[in-house]
Amino acid sequence: MDQGLLIIALRAFLYTADLPGALIVLRTTSELGLPITERTYFVVMRFLTRQVYYDIYRARLKAIQPLFAFELIGPFDPRAITRDENAAYHWIMERLLAHNGREGTHHGSVPTVERILAQETAGPSGERLDHWPLVNMLQRALQIRAAERAKMSIPWGHNYRKRKLAQTQEEMVPKDIPMWVWPPK
Numbered sequence: 001m002d003q004g005l006l007i008i009a010l011r012a013f014l015y016t017a018d019l020p021g022a023l024i025v026l027r028t029t030s031e032l033g034l035p036i037t038e039r040t041y042f043v044v045m046r047f048l049t050r051q052v053y054y055d056i057y058r059a060r061l062k063a064i065q066p067l068f069a070f071e072l073i074g075p076f077d078p079r080a081i082t083r084d085e086n087a088a089y090h091w092i093m094e095r096l097l098a099h100n101g102r103e104g105t106h107h108g109s110v111p112t113v114e115r116i117l118a119q120e121t122a123g124p125s126g127e128r129l130d131h132w133p134l135v136n137m138l139q140r141a142l143q144i145r146a147a148e149r150a151k152m153s154i155p156w157g158h159n160y161r162k163r164k165l166a167q168t169q170e171e172m173v174p175k176d177i178p179m180w181v182w183p184p185k
Contacts, residue, residue, distance in 0.1 A: 007039055014047040019142040020168035026135055028173060036131045038111055038119035044134045045116055048072065048141060049092045056081050071144045072137065074099040090117075100140070101133040 006029050013021035022044070029036065052069045056078055059066035066078070073095035081088045093113045101110040108128035139161060146160040 003034060003037060003039070006034060007043055010040065010043055014043065019138055019145065020164045021172065023135060023138050023142065023165060024168050024172045026131055026138070027169075030131050036108070036129045036134070038116055038129070040131075041111055041116045041129065041134065042119050044138065045093050045096060045113075048096060048137055049089050051141065052092050052096070053081070053085075053088060068141070068144050072096060072099065072140055093117075096137060097133065100136045 006025065009025050010022055013019070013025060026036075026040075029040075052066075052072055055068040056066045059069070060078065069076070073092060076095065080091055082091075090113060093116065097110060097113065108130035110130055110133050142164065143161045146164070
């Protein structure tokens with residue numbers, strides 16, 4: 001497994017809205033010792049930024065509160081989302097990192113939005129990046145989506161998230177098959 005395969009798997013799970021699968025890919029990546037790069041951040045952040053943007057857009061049309069956006073980026077003024085999509089996406093990415101990037105960042109650094117967006121031209125920096133902010137964002141998104149579907153509170157989504165991740169982990173990484181580790185010991 002290499003970084004390119006990680007990105008392909010991550011994108012496949014995200015774009016099919018399989019958040020548990022995406023979370024297991026991120027967890028397995030760190031267990032295998034593969035680095036999280038700016039490209040990994042870009043893929044997850046772009047997906048979640050679009051989800052937040054369209055949640056705010058739908059909420060405006062229906063005159064309701066954007067619950068998904070509020071839970072992922074914290075309190076905000078909906079007027080901050082401008083007509084310029086690029087500026088709005090940049091603002092949302094900054095809010096995502098600010099709201100989700102503080103806890104558990106002891107396994108590496110958290111890149112800035114500029115560094116994430118420049119990843120295609122600059123390439124990987126070689127600096128060890130923390131996977132926790134991405135895991136935190138995807139866990140919140142999974143929990144919120146579960147609560148929205150069931151029309152229940154967010155804490156209910158917490159129980160669903162734990163069960164769903166355990167089930168997905170068992171399906172994707174069976175217990176009786178040892179994880180492949182490189183270099184061999």
